[in-house]
Amino acid sequence: MDEKTRTFYDQFWPRSVPHYEETKKYMLATIREKHVGRSLDAGCGHGVCSVVLSEFSDEVTAVDLSGKCIETAKIIAEKFGRVNISFRQEDLQQLDMPDGSFDLVWCWGVAMMAPRPELVFRNIFRVVKPGGVIYLGVYLKTWLSPVHQFLRHLFRRFFATGRRKQFVLDFFAGLTGLAVKMKGQEINLRPDNISIQVQVEDWFYPPFKTFYSPGEIIAKMRQQGIDGQVIQAQAGRMKSATIFVVRGVKRADHA
Ligand SMILES: C[S@@+](CC[C@H](N)C(=O)[O-])C[C@H]1O[C@@H](n2cnc3c(N)ncnc32)[C@H](O)[C@@H]1O
Structure with a gap:
């Protein structure tokens, strides 16, 4: 398993x-x-x-x-x-x-x-x-996939727990919020109760991704x-x- x-x-x-x-x-x-x-x-x-x-x-x-x-x-x-x-x-x-x-x-x-x-x-x-x-x-798979993999390994290794991890989640949530505001859209990107921080965690922290x-x-x-x-x-x-x-x-x- x-x-x-x-x-x-x-x-x-x-x-x-x-x-x-x-x-x-x-x-x-x-x-x-x-x-x-x-x-x-x-x-x-x-x-x-x-x-x-x-x-x-x-x-x-x-x-x-x-x-x-x-x-x-x-x-x-x-x-x-x-x-x-x-x-x-x-x-x-x-x-x-x-x-x-x-x-x-x-x-x-x-x-x-x-x-x-x-x-x-x-x-x-x-x-x-x-x-x-x-x-x-x-x-x-896009041209950004290798960049994503690099960041994911970096975060999992050096920003894995506590305040460091929270910093990554808040940073990307803030960045996303800013981008969305600039586009004039609603901040809540996902209407099904999942915060941006949770989405960032699911995006950057799973152990394996292809x-x-x-x-x-x-x-x-x-x-x-x-x-x-x-x-x-x-x-x-x-x-x-x-x-x-x-x-x-x-x-x-x-x-
Ligand atoms: C991103 S979630 C998706 C959950 C759900 N399918 C959805 O669409 O919301 C991935 C889920 O797959 C499960 N998972 C990942 N690898 C698995 C595996 N090899 N066998 C069974 N479940 C697995 C995880 O435990 C997790 O609950």
């Missing part, structure tokens, strides 16, 4: 649960299926996405590396009275589920956080049923019998300029 990422998210999502309504609005604008049998929330974090999936799925399986996230997700599911979600603490790199288990897989902002993302891709692609669908959100081009993801899907199409080029409920979303459909004749 990837202990570094587990430890990071153990302390992260339990204190930063996003608003249900905003998350739901985003998911329903993204997912085309109106009703499905079995769904997988791969990397469920706070569990809000699992709740939304459970409203149009017969059954949902919510998987996360982090035990604290699973605890939080269970509380959220109970709060919304959802009884068709089962939770599993598991590493998607070693996902122990049979091929073709799900009609729909939702994996948003997760796969590229693993030390070996290719194992996550292989597993989440193989558990999609023939004819089933996957929604995959991953970080977009950036991809849409072409790379579509090619990986094709190798496992999935036809992928970019449905959001630079988007997401995070209003992030660096996540893109691919919708993939597994060919009906793919075993």
Whole structure:
């Protein structure tokens, strides 16, 4: 199990649960299926996405590396009275589920956080049923990606805790606020209850991160019998300029 990422998210999502309504609005604008049998929330974090999936799925399986996230997700599911979600603490790199288990897989902002993302891709692609669908959100590779990686390593090494870390979070929050003000937009970049500081933490502090081009993801899907199409080029409920979303459909004749 990837202990570094587990430890990071153990302390992260339990204190930063996003608003249900905003998350739901985003998911329903993204997912085309109106009703499905079995769904997988791969990397469920706070569990809000699992709740939304459970409203149009017969059954949902919510998987996360982090035990604290699973605890939080269970509380959220109970709060919304959802009884068709089962939770599993598991590493998607070693996902122990049979091929073709799900009609729909939702994996948003997760796969590229693993030390070996290719194992996550292989597993989440193989558990999609023939004819089933996957929604995959991953970080977009741009010319800024190496700069980002450099800063992330720097911050994780020298500004990892206490006041130093708070300085980084406040500095980038201030910078973002300034940029937004200059553009004449609203300061709250993310309407689902996540502060800029929390977004900065999620951006610069996870232990592992890989950036991809849409072409790379579509090619990986094709190798496992999935036809992928970019449905959001630079988007997401995070209003992030660096996540893109691919919708993939597994060919009906793919075993
Ligand atoms: C940025 S959060 C995204 C949460 C949620 N999918 C969402 O869209 O809000 C990433 C989540 O993926 C989980 N995660 C990262 N690597 C994982 C892995 N290898 N297996 C299972 N979960 C993982 C983390 O614990 C964390 O909860």
